[in-house]
Amino acid sequence: MQWADRIGRRIKLRDLHVLVAVADSRSISKAAERLAISHPVVSRTISDLEHTLGVRLFNRSARGVEPTMYGRALLDCGVAVFDDLRRGVQQIELLSDPTSGEVRIGSYDVMMAGLVPAIIDRLSRKHPRMSFYTAHGDSPFLRTTLRERQIDLVISRRMPEVEEEDFVKEPLFHDPILVVAGRGSRWISRRKIALTELLDEPWIVPVAETTIGMLVAKSFRSIGLELPSTTVRSNSILLRNRLLATDRYLSVLPRSMLQFDTQVPVKILPVKLPDIIEPVELLTLKNRLLSPAVNLFIESTREAAKSIGDKMSTP
Numbered sequence: 001m002q003w004a005d006r007i008g009r010r011i012k013l014r015d016l017h018v019l020v021a022v023a024d025s026r027s028i029s030k031a032a033e034r035l036a037i038s039h040p041v042v043s044r045t046i047s048d049l050e051h052t053l054g055v056r057l058f059n060r061s062a063r064g065v066e067p068t069m070y071g072r073a074l075l076d077c078g079v080a081v082f083d084d085l086r087r088g089v090q091q092i093e094l095l096s097d098p099t100s101g102e103v104r105i106g107s108y109d110v111m112m113a114g115l116v117p118a119i120i121d122r123l124s125r126k127h128p129r130m131s132f133y134t135a136h137g138d139s140p141f142l143r144t145t146l147r148e149r150q151i152d153l154v155i156s157r158r159m160p161e162v163e164e165e166d167f168v169k170e171p172l173f174h175d176p177i178l179v180v181a182g183r184g185s186r187w188i189s190r191r192k193i194a195l196t197e198l199l200d201e202p203w204i205v206p207v208a209e210t211t212i213g214m215l216v217a218k219s220f221r222s223i224g225l226e227l228p229s230t231t232v233r234s235n236s237i238l239l240r241n242r243l244l245a246t247d248r249y250l251s252v253l254p255r256s257m258l259q260f261d262t263q264v265p266v267k268i269l270p271v272k273l274p275d276i277i278e279p280v281e282l283l284t285l286k287n288r289l290l291s292p293a294v295n296l297f298i299e300s301t302r303e304a305a306k307s308i309g310d311k312m313s314t315p
Contacts, residue, residue, distance in 0.1 A: 011052060013085075016078035018045045019057070023075050026064040049074075083149040087289045100129035101293030104151040106142040107134070108212065111155050111280070113237050114257035115308075119300050130293055139211040143167075146285055152294045155301065157211050158278040168286050171279045172305040175254040177216060179273055180266040182247035188267045195225065195271050203228040204240045204251040215276045216252055222274045241265060256280070256308045280305075 021031040022042065032042045050057050057071035067075060090101060107116050112134065120132050135142070135151055142154045147166065155172070179198070181187050187198070205227055206213035213233075220227055232243065243249045245265050252273070258264060282301060284290065290298075 011049065013081070015045055015049055016074075016081060018042055019049065019071075019074060020078050020082070022046060022058065022065060023067050023071065026066065028065060079149060084289055087291060090291050097129070099127035099293070099296065101291050102131045102133060103153075103291075103293050103297045104133040104135070105153060105155065105297070106145055106151040107136055107155040108138060108142070108157070108210075109136060109235050109237055110212075110254055110257045112136045114254075114260035115301075115304060116155065118260045119297065119304055122304075123297060123300050127296070130296070138209075143283070146283060149285065149288070152284070152290065153298065154283040155280065156283065157215065157276075158281050159211055160215075160278055166286050168284045170282045172282055172301065173256070173280055173308045174275070174277070175256045175280050175308065176275055177219065177252045177273055178255055178258065179250060179269045179271040180244070180253050180258075180264075181250050181269055182244045183265055183267050184247040185250075185267070186247075187250070187269055191270060193269055193271045195220075195223070195273065198250055198269075198271065199225065199228050200230065201228065202249045203231040204243055204249050205231050205233055206252075207233050207235050210235060215278060219274045219276055259308060 018031065018035065021035050022028055025031040025034060028042050028046070029039050032039045035042070046057060053070070053074070055070040056068050057074060058065040059068055105116060105120075116134065123130055124132070133151075135145055137145070139156050139159050142151075142156055143159075143164070145151050146154050157175075158169075158171075179195075187193060206216055208214065208217060213235075217227055232239070232249070234240065240251055241264065244251060250269070251266075253264070253266065258266075258268070282298065284298075
């Protein structure tokens with residue numbers, strides 16, 4: 001297949017735009033309505049693409065259309081093309097003012113309550129024309145969202161034993177997990193506490209299926225213990241804080257959150273919990289053009305990471 005003769009001259013951005021619309025709509029008629037063009041034009045565009053490439057891009061049925069493996073491959077290309085084109089246009093627009101533009105950040109709950117808002121606040125004060133969009137969830141969700149180019153970067157715990165060649169990974173800091181209690185808890189007056197003394201207390205722990213939940217369970221098991229049986233399993237920051245404020249519950253929090261979110265109503269208990277060695281890292285998509293605004297955010301994240309651990313210590 002000769003690129004110049006069969007591809008370069010015959011596949012246009014408009015064709016890819018139609019392809020993406022059909023895949024998203026799962027219907028040629030709905031895609032035509034969405035694009036404000038006629039049904040025959042959409043149908044002919046897909047047929048011409050299939051003829052040019054020599055493969056079937058969609059399977060047709062009474063329920064609509066579904067991309068074949070060839071269609072999915074071309075769709076991945078189309079998403080990347082439009083994303084890079086959008087980035088290129090933004091780059092041109094921002095050359096005159098690199099301190100404006102949007103940054104789309106993905107992270108998990110505790111980072112969204114500590115480190116991420118601290119970075120956003122710092123940047124927005126310095127560069128008020130910048131705007132920010134955030135998406136939060138567990139590590140698998142964030143990685144999928146990054147691959148789909150819905151966000152620019154991810155700040156997340158490293159997923160152990162996972163090879164991901166399509167990402168650029170930059171370790172930021174190690175973030176020890178600390179045992180905490182409400183400010184009026186009966187445990188805060190103790191100078192030394194063994195973890196085994198706390199196993200019968202009510203606990204709030206991360207959901208087991210999440211990355212941080214698995215790492216916390218692994219930390220307990222490394223010293224021959226299982227997670228406490230009397231627990232609330234939740235990733236909700238609001239729920240955790242409300243329960244900790246009753247002074248009945250114990251929980252675990254990363255040191256970075258306690259450093260950046262000074263409003264958390266807790267005290268750190270003098271309990272040694274085995275370190276979780278997987279660092280917090282910054283992920284971007286390999287070979288993807290990053291805007292000046294995103295690069296500013298990344299630089300600010302590196303600066304904030306340097307301070308983590310310097311101001312916090314377990315009593």
